[in-house]
Amino acid sequence: MTLKAILTDIEGTTSAVSFVFDVLFPYARAHLPDFVRTHAEQPEVALQLEAVRQETGETQADVEHVISILLDWIEADRKATPLKVLQGMVWQQGYEAGQLKGHVYPDAVRALRRWKTAGYSLYVYSSGSIQAQKLIFGYAEVGDLTPLFSGYFDTTSGGKRDTTSYQGIAKAIGFAASEILFLSDIKEELDAARQAGMQTIGLARQGGILEGHTTVADFEAINL
Missing domain, CATH: 3.40.50.1000 (HAD superfamily/HAD-like)
Known part of the structure; x- marks a missing residue:
């Protein structure tokens, strides 16, 4: 064939698998809250935060509550697109800073x-x-x-x-x-x-x- x-x-x-669960996920969990707080007003981040609100039906959730939802999703290994996108943004900072190696x-x-x-x-x-x-x-x-x-x-x-x-x-x-x-x-x-x-x-x-x-x-x- x-x-x-x-x-x-x-x-x-x-x-x-251990790289994802023992390195990437803990890095995202540690750095995502401050990343979201710092960049919440940027269009590409705001778009993902709104997607979290729509996916959960919590359309009035403030940034801190959205962060708590994202952290819960990380713990549950939820395959949610907005989480994946935001994690990617956090990881990019880590890779560019030399803190992460694939x-x-x-x-x-x-x-x-x-x-x-x-x-x-x-x-x-x-x-x-x-x-x-x-x-x-x-x-x-x-x-x-x-x-x-x-x-x-x-x-x-x-x-x-x-x-x-x-x-x-x-x-x-x-x-x-x-x-x-x-x-x-x-x-x-x-x-x-x-x-x-x-x-x-x-x-x-x-x-x-x-x-x-x-x-x-x-x-x-x-x-x-």
């Missing part, structure tokens, strides 16, 4: 570089915002990896367990779904991509099998 593009998840796939597994770095050189188009699909995705790869420990990628997709393209999301991504990329390989550590995401017609490989870095899909322990074991 012809393969032209590779679409990869981040958390648990190219990057350690974690990408060395085996993933080697494989992505090899695939790019071989002529495959590389894309990212993660529940983190596109901005957050670009930051992880742009400020990676090994340097800027963003030149490897041709595009990024997040939850604005739909849920990662919804088949229609992958159909839409294939259309946006411009390849037939069957020409795209999707990599993830979540069976339900792989199932949805497979149902959309994509090829799939599961990453199980801690061992085990993602039922119904070819499963490997790292990127070095992926044979295109």
